[in-house]
Amino acid sequence: MKQLTRIIPLIVALVATNSHVVTPLHGDEPSPQQAKRFPTAEELSRQILPMHPKPRDATETRMIAVMDDMQANQAQGMGNILPEDGRLMRMLVESLGAKHVVELGTSNGYSAIWFCLALRSTGGKLTTHELDPERIKLAKANFSKAGVNDLLTLVEGDAHETIKRLDGPIDFVLLDAEKEGFVDYLNQLLPKVRVGGLIIAHDSSGQADQLTDYFKAIVASESLETVLVDASKWGMCITRKMR
Numbered sequence: 001m002k003q004l005t006r007i008i009p010l011i012v013a014l015v016a017t018n019s020h021v022v023t024p025l026h027g028d029e030p031s032p033q034q035a036k037r038f039p040t041a042e043e044l045s046r047q048i049l050p051m052h053p054k055p056r057d058a059t060e061t062r063m064i065a066v067m068d069d070m071q072a073n074q075a076q077g078m079g080n081i082l083p084e085d086g087r088l089m090r091m092l093v094e095s096l097g098a099k100h101v102v103e104l105g106t107s108n109g110y111s112a113i114w115f116c117l118a119l120r121s122t123g124g125k126l127t128t129h130e131l132d133p134e135r136i137k138l139a140k141a142n143f144s145k146a147g148v149n150d151l152l153t154l155v156e157g158d159a160h161e162t163i164k165r166l167d168g169p170i171d172f173v174l175l176d177a178e179k180e181g182f183v184d185y186l187n188q189l190l191p192k193v194r195v196g197g198l199i200i201a202h203d204s205s206g207q208a209d210q211l212t213d214y215f216k217a218i219v220a221s222e223s224l225e226t227v228l229v230d231a232s233k234w235g236m237c238i239t240r241k242m243r
């Protein structure tokens, strides 16, 4: 009896821990030891990293102050990426030496300012697309405060139409507008993305149920290779144009 009272809570804990474990398509089943929950990348980031990067100069100090303010006072309902996603994308854009970044879904401009941090050092430009007039107004005010107007163009209107006017080559794409539009965005933009360029679909974990057709499209393409990364809980589907 004494042993049973010791074992029952253990079994309950094990069932609870394992309830989120998905049966893998390949590889070994997680051992009970592995199934023990590790901290997520987002949790660790928040323990060990500042929210925004250390400024390299006075211009970045100004940009980061605006980002801090947006996180503290504007983030509600804006659908912004989390700082952990911004940190990763900034690193990728800088590492690629990207000259042309395209964003679909500017909102109030938070992710755009992350791109601008990278584009200052690559000498590149951002073209960001938004259709909501209120968000466009907010984004414009934030871009002016951050002093990034010379690094970007904000294109107003339905991105399915406005991206037809984009010229290639594009080095980096962030898909962060409405999920049901992602396949059309991919089909329209892929021919303009350079070989070696990256296409990121945001919310690939958080809204995976809305991305079924997008996942099918990238897997079906012979020219694309993909990795799924959870820098934050929302997740990013990072796809590289291989040829």
Ligand SMILES: C[S@@+](CC[C@H](N)C(=O)[O-])C[C@H]1O[C@@H](n2cnc3c(N)ncnc32)[C@H](O)[C@@H]1O
Pocket (backbone or CB within 6 Å): 078, 079, 080, 081, 104, 105, 106, 107, 108, 109, 110, 111, 112, 129, 130, 131, 132, 135, 157, 158, 159, 160, 176, 177, 178, 181
């Ligand atoms: C998730 S929010 C973008 C957040 C932004 N990338 C950030 O992290 O700061 C999605 C945005 O896409 C915009 N959007 C939705 N459909 C669109 C379309 N067809 N064309 C342009 N923008 C669109 C919405 O108005 C919304 O502001």
